[in-house]
Amino acid sequence: MLKKNEEYVVNIIDNGFQGEGIAKLDGIPVFIPNSIKGEVVKIKILKVLSSHAFGKIIEITQKSTHRKEEDCETARLCGGCSLRHIDYDFTIDMKKISVENTVSKALGRKVEVDSVIKMESPYNYRNKLQYPVGVSEDGRAVMGVYAARTHKIIETKECKIQDKRSQDIANSIYEFVIDKNIPVYNEQTLTGSIRHIIIREGKKTNETMVTLVTNMQDIPKEKELVEFLTSKYPDIKTIAKNINNKNTNVILGDKTEIIYGDGYIYDFLGNKKFKISPLSFYQVNPVQTEKLYSKAVEYANLTGKETIFDLYCGIGTIGIFASDNVKKIYGIETIPEAIEDAKENAKINNIKNSEFFAGDVEKVLPELVKTRNLSADVVFIDPPRKGCDKVALDTLLQVLPSRIVYVSCNPATLARDLKYLEEQYNLEKVAICDMFPFTHHCEVVTCLELKN
Template identity: 60%
Template sequence: MLKKNEEYVVDIIDNGFQGEGIAKIDGITVFIDKAIKGEKIKIKILKVQTNFAYGKIIEILEKSVNRTEEDCHTYQRCGGCNLRHINYEETLNIKKSVVENCLYKALKRNVKVNDVIGMKNPLYYRNKLQYPVGIDKDQKAIMGVYSTRTHNIIPTNECFIQNKECQIIANDIFYFIKQNNIKPYDEKTLKGTVRHIIIRIGIKTNEVLVTLVLNDNNFNKEKELIEFLCKKHENIKSIVKNFNTKNTNVILGDKTEVIYGNGYIYDILGEYKFKISPLSFYQVNPLQTEILYNTAIKFLNDNTKNDVALDLYCGIGTIGIFASKYFKKVYGIEIVDQAIEDAKYNAKINKIDNIEFFAGDVEEILPKIIERENIKPSTVFVDPPRKGLDKNTIKVLQELKPSKIIYISCNPATLARDIALLEENYNLKEVQPVDMFPYTSHVECINVLHLK
């Protein structure tokens, strides 16, 4: 029987979903943070549950050849990256086996998963920085990243996955907040003004959008902030205030107010230009996004020119717009109104007239739109949030019977669950992971399903 605080020497036999090492002691699975498959490690047991336990590394007795020097001083506590102690090539192998394991568990058979398409230079890739602002135990203002599974803020000067300029701008805003005694939000008392600083950059256009997430109306140094920031950073195209007064983990509130510029920026993906507003989803790694979309398009049939396609969970219309030239007509559906406004505008500026967008919950409006517009798609793209597809949408897809479903997923567990249901009518033909989030344990995956 395992006991808390006892020490053991274990062999790490695998890596789990969060990159953690897995060992077995007397048949009990033990998860060990930052241990790597193939290593022999002395561990201390931290917590024992009925069928599994958690341990921590005391000493690495035999090191994996894939272990690398940790280059980031906040890595041990930060909730962002969790694979920085492993060489990049090996992180891709781990992600591939995470997808294989999820599919195996749900489908009860081995599925061929292609090698993960990685990045040539997996550093500074994020186009969106969102740092919480708060107060430390000495009541001093603090800005940084949340430590793993907590809301404790770790001060962060440099992050190896965020765009460098976004970091400089965030540091400048934080300096301005401190200089002007603007109150950071205090999660304990729910008082204070600034909750989050969000900076988005168009990697191809270099345009910057700054969003200040505020808890109250006491941010009264707008003019001074605009002058201070825009003088230093000429590529700041817009600054907006977003109000979030709720006691919630959700970062953005519903209401935004533009205080400088138009309230949006542009970026370019492939041959298309996209307008991005503060409340709209936009992929955080645009270099890999082009690869993701082009790979999805590559899986289309040769001739779909007379066909109709659906782009479900379409965000600002990116996948539908990429696909539009291969189809007679494309329909997109998305729940965020502002994203649908962006999508319609994006179709217009890219001179695409065979695409139509609808705002609403896919579960609710998909059946209505199919009936009203008499849509018979040959291809359906789905790119849902982490929770995957709902049962009603799966049922609608089963009845609609498009010859191909291209399922883009950011969560292999819900993906596998949904594929198990779709397999009643579909064969899974291709599984292609793309590394959208290097050094984190997140895995993005394109899956191609053919009608039986």
């Protein structure tokens, strides 16, 4: 019987979904973060459950050739880049194998990934920095990232996946806060002001938007802070203040005020321009987003005659990206503000052949099919991690578009939904696009063709 605190030397036989190494002891899997398949490691057992256990590395007896020096001081603590200790090419191989195994298992046959889209330079790729600000155990104001599964803030002055200018601006805000003695949010006493700093970059336009989430209506020295930031960083086009005085883990509150500029920035994906407001969803890795959307459009095989559905459309990016080659776009998205952005984005790009609807796909799509007799030749689906609702899939099985291009950030729910659609569709192609290098997250694009 395995026991907590006991030490063992184990062979790592596989890597799991989150990149953790897996060994077998007493017939049950033991999950060991930061270990790599092929390694031999000395571990200490941390927790034993009936079907599995958790351990931590004490010593690596035999290193994988894919292990690399960690180039980040906080990676181990923050847990964001759970693959930081592995060479980049091998992280891609791991993601590919994991997607192939998951989809093959669901469909009961061998499925291979046809196309792998790596990042040429997998550093500083994010266009959105989001740092909590709070009080440390010794009473100091701190800014950084949360330690994995906790609310302890790890001070972060440099993060390898953040945009360098965003990091610089965040550091300047932090220094201003310390210099001017501005009280930061204290989670214990629910007092103080700044609780989050959010910085978004239009990487193609060089426009920057800063959002300061505050517990108090007025940030002390607010005007001075705005003057300081806009004179030091002329690319800051807008600064927003979001008021969140609730005792909650949710980052943004209900009220947002623009304290500098127009309240938005622009960015380009391909030749299409997008307006980004403080609350808009926008993919965080724009370099890879262009590649992801290009692959989706390639799979869609558009000729200009097609009517398309862009389901779970966010601010309309996939449909608008594809718009030069389609006859008509219908987009559906649950967040009303995102639909307003999608309509505005269509206008900015002079797209007249689009209609966007706010609401859940599983409600709006069947309604549109029934009341307006809508159908589509090609459907793009890009749902959240939980995948598609059955009603949405049933409606597609009724509409029967010639092609479905399914974009997913969760291979497990993708595989489940592919199995459901298999009744009428053949899975033709599978690509992975590395949107989140050095994290375990994996983005997949698949192309399904109507049978017969």
